[in-house]
Amino acid sequence: MKVVLKNYVKGKPKETDMEALTTATIPMKVPETSYEAAMVVKNLYLSCDPYMRFLMTKHDEAPEFSYLSDFVPGEAIRSYGVCKVIDSTYPNFKAGDYVWGITGWEEYSLITNPEIFIKINHPELPLSYYTGILGMAGFTAYLGFHEVASPKKGEYVYVSAAAGAVGQLVGQFAKLMGCYVVGSAGSDEKVEMLKSKFGFDDAFNYKKETNLSLALKRLFPQGIDIYFENVGGAMLDAVLANMRVRGRIAVCGMISQYNLDNPEPVYNMMIVTPKRIRVEGFFVFDHFPRYETFEKMAVSYIKENKITYVEDIVEGLENAPGALIGLYEGRNVGKQVVVVSRE
Ligand code: NDP
Secondary structure (H helix, E strand, O other): EEEEOOOOOOOOOHHHEEEEEEEOOOOOOOOOOOOOEEEEHHHHHHHHHHHHHHOOOOOOOOOOOOOOEEEEEEEOEEEEEEEEEEOOOOOOOOOOEEEEEEOEEEEEEEEHHHHOEOOOOOOOOOOHHHHOOOOOOHHHHHHHHHHHHHOOOEEEEEOOOOOOOHHHHHHHHHHOOOOOEEEOOHHHHHHHHHHHHOOEEEEEEEOOOOHHHHHHHHHHOEEEEEEEEEOOOOOHHHHHOOEEEEEEEEEEOHHHHOOOOOOOOOHHHHOOOOOOEEEEEEOOOHHHHHHHHHHHHHHHHOOEEEEEEOEEEOOHHHHHHHHHHHHOOOOOOOOOEOOOOOO
16 A cells, blocks of 8 residues: 555645555565665654645745655655665665665655665664654754754743644753743643643643733743744744843744745744844754764653653554644644554
8 A cells, every 4th residue: 555645735735635545565675677775665654744745735946845855646655754674785774674764655665765764773662753752853853952042041942833743852852951941732632741741831722822922921921032933923923022132943844834825924023133033944854964963862861761752643554644634733642653564
């Protein structure tokens, strides 16, 4: 079976924009002819990530998104995943190794760019963690918080989409730094989880607030030093109105804008100059040469029980389209993972 995009998408994607097709099983050996180095992998865990929305639209004129190529209708959708190597002509990996990288939404994939895969050094931990805390999401949280936001002990930190794959870690990293942390999420269940499971100092359901700026004033009477931006739009405007002098905004993503034809205006940018605010975007894809430093830190945090990680696990490739769409509706609680096979 493989899950494909049927046609390029406009506006909000739907489950029916994708379909699961039955396919012939691919050969379990790398074909001798075609590739310099390749591998056949068994796909175990697939990651659902908000950026995948960009790849559902044809981007001839948007080179800033060309870090990953658009999906091709009719071909298997691609995402980060955890895989078991079945056969390999790439010297760094051998049959039986566990690796993670960009793979297909199918049971087995022929990988012709094995150099972008990373060997899993800690198979004793849940392998699915390499789609989240030990994978792209975790590395993103680390880069955005520790490197872009330049946090200091005692600072006031706000995280949006805080109950998701990235946000739950940013909040915990901030607590480990000795910061005061508030998160927002779209349900009371998530808000409760932020406080009781991840140790956020406070949290709120942004869907229940009639005035986001007043909500932030209530939660941060002294103002915000660091905003970890995951959603954009009206939330960003409200945050700008509540930033402290020399605050930092680490712009990780803006999921509230991804399905809009025209992004919403942001009115409060003027505040950036008098308050000397640093607003900085970053892309995790630029930093993978430094992944191992992060992995070591995250593994020790996990083993010392300093950090906890919540996953939202969906079983079966056929349920992958619903899981992906759920991200844009806030249905996921924690990191959205699809299990293709557990071994
Ligand atoms: P999540 O696991 O947080 O899932 C997305 C969440 O976003 C949903 O659960 C939902 O939670 C929230 N959401 C969806 N629609 C809206 C909306 N209209 N307004 C407000 N919130 C919304 O995703 P990730 O943690 O994987 O990603 C978080 C952000 O990080 C995204 O913007 C993503 O694009 C970005 N990202 C950036 C990277 C980079 O390199 N810069 C790398 C990886 C991710 P809720 O219930 O709270 O509404």
